[in-house]
Amino acid sequence: MICDRLHVDNNDILNRLLEGEPPPEWTKRPNAKDDLRERARELRLQGWTYDQIQVELGCSKSSISLWGRDLPRPERRQRTREEASAIAKRGWEAKLRLREEERQRTRAVATREIEHLSDRELFLVGVGLYWAEGAKSKPYRRQERVIFVNSDPGMITVFRAWLDLLGVERERLKFAVHVHESADVAGAEQFWADHVGIDRAALLKTTLKKHSPSTNRKNTNEGYYGCLRVDVRRGADLYRRIEGWWWGIVGEAQSRTPRTAV
Structure with missing residues (x-):
């Protein structure tokens, strides 16, 4: 030890004797951040910002600022x-x-x-759903048929649950796919068949929509399966009841609407 070599037993005297002397290299412990520090300084001198250096080296901005505080700020x-x-x-x-x-x-x-969802709530939801999305008879074309077409599997699920609530036998339901001819037709058929739980062969003939290159369609990705058409066979009586239910809802809504004072 230094004390032994100098024959000094007092630490205060030893400190005064060594004052100003740099510590030998072998006493310096290596620092894991030395390489990062040097690299950060290099990048700073190249004009990098603290944010850029942080992303590059993965160290904190406070450390980068400390390491490069004596360096000139890069020109903006x-x-x-x-x-x-x-x-x-x-x-x-x-x-x-x-x-x-x-x-x-x-x-x-x-x-x-x-x-x-109570039966009553499902009943009312189904009536509104059909009148918004289902086929309707026109005065100039009397066609009392229950036909529901939609591209949303959730809508199809709710519609079928509503038909179950009304007691419509599953055997009366027929399904057909409507899809663009440029799509994966077989994939669309299999998707809808799986969704309603039938064999693909049980689907009616698929309706192919002509592809128009001038149309800027957005539904062309892998999740595009076209629409499913649900036909209720022997549905004239059901259609008339749906129409009556709807107008009953409209009448009740009108009675709830505050009347404007004259």
């Missing part, structure tokens, strides 16, 4: 159009993620609000 340069576009895109993507998270939270809360 004008962003290129590509850089500005990339920054704007990242900001917009972050905003979209927040919107989607909020959308999912709101939908989850609303879903939990439907704790139980």
Whole structure:
């Protein structure tokens, strides 16, 4: 030890004797961040910002600031159009993620609000659903048939549950797919057959929609299965009842509407 070699037993005297002397290299312990520090300083000298260095090296901005505080600040340069576009895109993507998270939270809360669907509620929902989306007879074309066409599997599920509630036998239901000819027709047929629990061979003949190149269609991805048509055979009486139920709902709604004072 140094004390033994100098024959000094007092630490205060030893400290005064060694004052100003640099410690030998062998006493210095290697620091795991030395390489990061040097690399951060190099990048800073090249004009990189703290944010860019942080992304590149994965260390904290406070450490980068400490390591490079004696270095000159890089000149502020004008962003290129590509850089500005990339920054704007990242900001917009972050905003979209927040919107989607909020959308999912709101939908989850609303879903939990439907704790139980009574027969009466399903009955009224089904009447409104059919009158909005189902085929209707016209004064100029009297056609009292129950036909429901939709691309939303959920709508098909609710419609079939409603028919079950009304006591319509499953044997009276016939199904057919309507899909664009440019789509995966076989895949669409199998999708809808699986959804309603029948063999694909039991589907009626598929209606192919002509593809128009000039139409800017958005429903061309892998999740596109066209529409399913549900026909209720011998449905004239049911159609008349649906029409009556609907006008009954309309009448009740009108009676609830506050009348404007004259």
